[in-house]
Amino acid sequence: MNNKKKTVEYGKYGYLFLAPFFIVFLIFQFYPLLYTFYSSFFYKEATGRGNATVVFGLGNYTNYVFGDKANGEIFSAIAITIILWLLNFIPQILMSLLLAAWFTDLQCKLRGEGAYKVIMYMPNIITAATIAVLFFNLFDVHGGVTYLLKVLHIVTEDQAKNLLTQGWFSLGLIAFIQFWMWYGNTMIVLIAGIMGISPSLYEAAMVDGASPRQQFFYITLPLLKPILQFTLVTSAIGGLQMYDIPQLFNLGKPLVEFHGKKVLSTQTVVMLIKQFAAETTAKDHGRAAAYSVILFFITLAVSMVFYVATSEKKPKKESK
Amino acid sequence: MSTISVNMEEDKKRLRFIRPIRIAICIVLCLLSLFPFYILFINATNASSRIMQGLVLIPGSSLISNYTGLLKRSTDAQIVTIWKAMFNSLIVTVPTTVLQVYFASFTAYGITVYRFKGREVAWAFIYAIMMIPTQVSIVGLIKVCQVTGLYGSRLALILPAIAAPTTVYFMKQYMEASFSVEIVEAARIDGAGEIRTFNTIALPLLKPGMATQAIFAFVASWNNLYTPSILLATNRDKATMPMFIEALKSNDKQRDFGQIYLGLAMSVLPIMIAYFVLSKYIVAGVSLGGVKE
Numbered sequence: 231m232n233n234k235k236k237t238v239e240y241g242k243y244g245y246l247f248l249a250p251f252f253i254v255f256l257i258f259q260f261y262p263l264l265y266t267f268y269s270s271f272f273y274k275e276a277t278g279r280g281n282a283t284v285v286f287g288l289g290n291y292t293n294y295v296f297g298d299k300a301n302g303e304i305f306s307a308i309a310i311t312i313i314l315w316l317l318n319f320i321p322q323i324l325m326s327l328l329l330a331a332w333f334t335d336l337q338c339k340l341r342g343e344g345a346y347k348v349i350m351y352m353p354n355i356i357t358a359a360t361i362a363v364l365f366f367n368l369f370d371v372h373g374g375v376t377y378l379l380k381v382l383h384i385v386t387e388d389q390a391k392n393l394l395t396q397g398w399f400s401l402g403l404i405a406f407i408q409f410w411m412w413y414g415n416t417m418i419v420l421i422a423g424i425m426g427i428s429p430s431l432y433e434a435a436m437v438d439g440a441s442p443r444q445q446f447f448y449i450t451l452p453l454l455k456p457i458l459q460f461t462l463v464t465s466a467i468g469g470l471q472m473y474d475i476p477q478l479f480n481l482g483k484p485l486v487e488f489h490g491k492k493v494l495s496t497q498t499v500v501m502l503i504k505q506f507a508a509e510t511t512a513k514d515h516g517r518a519a520a521y522s523v524i525l526f527f528i529t530l531a532v533s534m535v536f537y538v539a540t541s542e543k544k545p546k547k548e549s550k
Numbered sequence: 551m552s553t554i555s556v557n558m559e560e561d562k563k564r565l566r567f568i569r570p571i572r573i574a575i576c577i578v579l580c581l582l583s584l585f586p587f588y589i590l591f592i593n594a595t596n597a598s599s600r601i602m603q604g605l606v607l608i609p610g611s612s613l614i615s616n617y618t619g620l621l622k623r624s625t626d627a628q629i630v631t632i633w634k635a636m637f638n639s640l641i642v643t644v645p646t647t648v649l650q651v652y653f654a655s656f657t658a659y660g661i662t663v664y665r666f667k668g669r670e671v672a673w674a675f676i677y678a679i680m681m682i683p684t685q686v687s688i689v690g691l692i693k694v695c696q697v698t699g700l701y702g703s704r705l706a707l708i709l710p711a712i713a714a715p716t717t718v719y720f721m722k723q724y725m726e727a728s729f730s731v732e733i734v735e736a737a738r739i740d741g742a743g744e745i746r747t748f749n750t751i752a753l754p755l756l757k758p759g760m761a762t763q764a765i766f767a768f769v770a771s772w773n774n775l776y777t778p779s780i781l782l783a784t785n786r787d788k789a790t791m792p793m794f795i796e797a798l799k800s801n802d803k804q805r806d807f808g809q810i811y812l813g814l815a816m817s818v819l820p821i822m823i824a825y826f827v828l829s830k831y832i833v834a835g836v837s838l839g840g841v842k843e
Contacts, residue, residue: 240663240664240744241664241665241666241667242664242666243660243664243744244660244661244663244664244665244666244669245660245666246660246744246745247656247657247659247660247661247663247664247744247748248657248660248661248672250653250656250657250712250713251653251656251657251676251712251713251718252672252713254653254709254710254712254713255679255713257694258691258694258709258710258713259679259682259684259687259710259713261690261694262687262688262689262690262691262693262694263682263686263687263690264690265687265689265690265693265694266686266687266688266689266690269689269690269693329576329579332572332576337565338565338568338569338572340569340572340573340576344833345580346576346579346580347833348826348829348833349580349583349584350579350580350583351829351832351833351836352583352584352822352825353583355769355821355825355832356587356773356818356821356822357772357773357775357791357792357795357817357818357821358773358775358792359773359775359792359795359796360792360795360814360817360818361586362799363795363796363798363799363810363814364586364590364811364814365586366799367807367810367811367814368586368589372601372602372807374589374593374601374604374605374606375589375605377604377605378605381604410582410583414583415836418833418836418837419836419837419839421837422837422838422839460839463681467681467683470683471683471685471686473685473775473776474775474776474792477775477796478795478796478799481799481800481801482801500685500776503685503686503688503689504688504776504779504780507688507689507692507780508688508692508779508780508783515689515692518688518689519689519690522685522686522687522688522689523686525685525686526682526686529681529682529683529686533681536681
């Protein structure tokens with residue numbers, strides 16, 4: 231009773247403690263988001279001789295997004311971003327699941343588990359920009375890895391001369407780098423999830439004669455579902471914003487064919503936004519804003535799917 | 551009885567076969583993690599001409615000439631030197647980390663300790679905005695920075711850290727698990743002020759959780775390329791480490807590989823040392839993501 235009285239008395243201080251967060255959020259995140267939406271309606275129309283007038287309306291959407299004026303660059307960038315994400319996420323989740331199952335296998339303890347985790351996670355913490363430039367140089371004509379591939383006859387002398395100008399190769403390599411940087415992280419998250427599953431379930435299964443494989447598919451996987459969903463969505467949202475590595479990887483101008491047009495195989499959506507938002511040669515904030523709005527709605531759709539998928543499970547849980 | 555012994559026999563056989571395979575695959579993956587960095591550090595000590603001949607596996611003697619070359623390259627290209635870039639990153643990253651972790655704890659404390667109208671809504675809101683990426687509002691952020699005069703200033707990178715929903719989320723999780731509101735209520739000095747109570751009583755108790763979040767806040771800010779390269783674009787003097795790395799990228803046939811690798815190596819070394827010192831806490835911190843739902 232006494233306790234309750236106290237919290238009522240002090241309750242109003244809650245607003246004081248939330249104020250800094252919400253003020254800064256309004257200024258640096260919420261207003262910028264609204265302003266970006268607003269900006270997307272300012273269409274910069276060239277009137278010749280380097281002059282332009284600004285027209286309020288749907289010009290950016292009708293011309294650049296859904297029109298022919300930009301060759302549908304936003305859609306090819308979306309396609310490339312999604313392909314890059316899929317190529318890294320599918321092997322990443324499979325590898326992480328496999329390793330997490332191994333590291334939590336009580337019958338087959340691997341010595342030095344801690345060291346493996348530390349080393350496998352390491353690439354995740356290194357500056358992505360550094361990793362991109364490092365790999366670019368390793369796979370260059372004179373790069374160490376290119377030399378190795380040549381000696382092992384994996385690539386021919388001719389191919390080795392311009393690995394990084396080849397669209398699909400560059401795309402695959404970026405996906406590999408992402409995989410290499412993130413599987414350790416996902417693995418650690420999944421291990422923590424598996425450790426959270428009650429050991430009595432496994433004991434009961436063992437008494438009933440379930441094989442390790444059966445235990446994995448009938449206990450581990452179903453109970454890991456919420457964490458797998460969470461991993462999927464955070465990775466998808468992060469993947470949609472992919473920037474650092476492809477941005478530093480486009481020097482070779484690798485091209486792929488998309489709808490009959492040659493497009494840069496490393497051009498992600500955020501790179502496109504940055505190009506029109508910040509690069510002096512191409513500055514067009516309306517166009518950058520329109521692309522941002524498209525990306526925002528795609529991201530929103532992905533998170534909505536997540537909320538729907540998890541909220542139907544919520545009532546069954548006792549806590550939280 | 552017999553089925554169990556058969557199972558154990560099978561298990562033994564299985565283990566004898568399976569364990570070496572698992573260990574081998576783990577070792578291969580570890581080598582894959584380390585190999586690019588090994589080549590990086592080796593190449594940093596070798597001359598460009600030697601690096602171009604193939605895969606060099608032993609250290610060379612060109613470390614010093616690579617270093618002087620790297621500094622000269624910065625002067626020639628009129629970009630900041632690597633030391634200046636490191637300094638620039640540090641004076642952005644340290645205040646960012648401090649503000650982010652302090653105010654995340656501040657906000658999480660407000661939600662955990664006080665019962666007020668709109669508390670649930672505020673919490674649901676913070677949870678929801680975790681999903682909104684900052685990249686999509688960059689046009690508006692540029693505008694805000696221009697209007698407030700923060701464009702080209704480091705404050706534009708530092709101040710937004712006060713509203714970091716993910717850090718708030720983890721601090722709230724931490725408080726729910728290992729912080730008792732009763733302690734604060736019992737220790738509350740009447741008339742001492744709630745903020746002072748937070749600073750003197752709650753903060754020391756939250757230190758372990760804050761330390762973990764500080765590591766991740768530091769790493770995220772240190773590695774960030776996107777926002778600094780846009781908001782500091784007009785002020786090359788303030789270029790951060792990832793911006794310096796971006797300036798190192800080159801497709802030029804005449805480029806000096808020794809210098810490039812040395813620049814990359816110098817950017818990796820401090821993080822790597824810090825990582826191996828703190829790895830226990832970092833791996834434990836990553837695990838937190840797995841006990842979320």
